[in-house]
Amino acid sequence: MASSKWPRQSSPPRVFVDVDVQRDFCEETGALYVKGSPNALFRRLTEHAVAHGIPIVGSVDSHAWDAWEFASNDTPAPEGGKPGFPDHCVKGTPGWLKVEGTLPPRFRFLPNVERAPIDAAVRELATGKSHAVYFEKEVYSLFANPLAEAFLRELAAALGGAPELVVYGVATDYCVRAAALGLAQRGYSTALLTDAVAGITEAGVAAALAEMQAAGVTLTTSSALLF
Template sequence: MRTIFVDVDVQRDFCEPTGALYVPGSPNDVMRKLVAHAVEHRIPILGSVDSHAWDAWEFASSGRAGPSGEKPDFPDHCVKGTPGWLKVEGTLPPRFRFVPNVPDAPISPIVEEVVRGDTQGLYFEKEVYSLFANPLAEPFLKALEARIGEPLSFVVFGVATDYCVRAAALGLAERGYTTTLVTDAIAGITEEGVTRAFDEMKRAGVKLSTSAEVIS
């Protein structure tokens, strides 16, 4: 079984106190250690990054609603190209790519790069909570597993536990992948939301571990 690390939205707007949607207690140092461990041991890192245009429907400033009438009225955040959109310092491997949120693009060359270890980190841009909102994420994972020739096991960390981390872990588990949540490398918004998210993830078969256990 091949282990893959999954970095969920470790971006400055979420993980630093000056960020537009800061998640209190974001464990940046622990996440840096996990990335460094992955690079040292040639563990591929897949991840997600929130990527918005200036007028995203999620923003209160846009005056727009989502495709199903959603209107979360979030402050402007993770606008692509702004400082808040950037990954937290120390959480990018030396060689990485961002995968745009588009319906169709060739993935075979990227699969080969990841298998060879040329590309150490691959980050899927998305506009809503789930990693799988990017239409290239699921076919990439299927192609990667077929190319490697053995099952994939995913180790998930990032923010926020009750939103995008929950969505990523459930999405992986629901697709039949062995999924482990690093409990000291996540942070959530509300205590109630985190409790519900943990209940859902455990019911879906997500395992719990610590960064020390993962690194050892």
């Protein structure tokens, strides 16, 4: 059993991947509410990570008011098709914020920029000085943030071994799918907590789960971690 002080990591080390657990997606009043979002379980996973020294690497949808995804403006899409979403997760608005209880005591947000210092943030997370790092992004995959690739690679090295990445959040058939596939495709041991996700459509969820499993993602539940 893990000790009561850092490090409490298993072997191989474990990292939680919190995907877009934000008010606009996870609360009924949100602009793009994902029905059935398991917010109580998200809070429990955050508490568990903090208590057991498990680093959290997360993503947050971060938009400006004139984001090309939004139907409310005529900003052209970079590659054609404009999805026409309602305004959501505009940085600084209530809907952009993480769900209450899912932000640990010590955390950093890394902006969606080409270059920024990451060494200190890696060390803080690997040693337990901070609990979480969240990557701002504008599209589905956390790897859309240019800092994510190197950060995860350096974090794995700092943890002293190839970590197991445990994914949860919303939505299963969009950003969760993109995160899990992106991790698996980069050779990370990746697990998805099927009771700690929610999706848009039943067919989309089924297809996403099958695709993730075919890519080598392990499908499991939170009971394997919390009990």
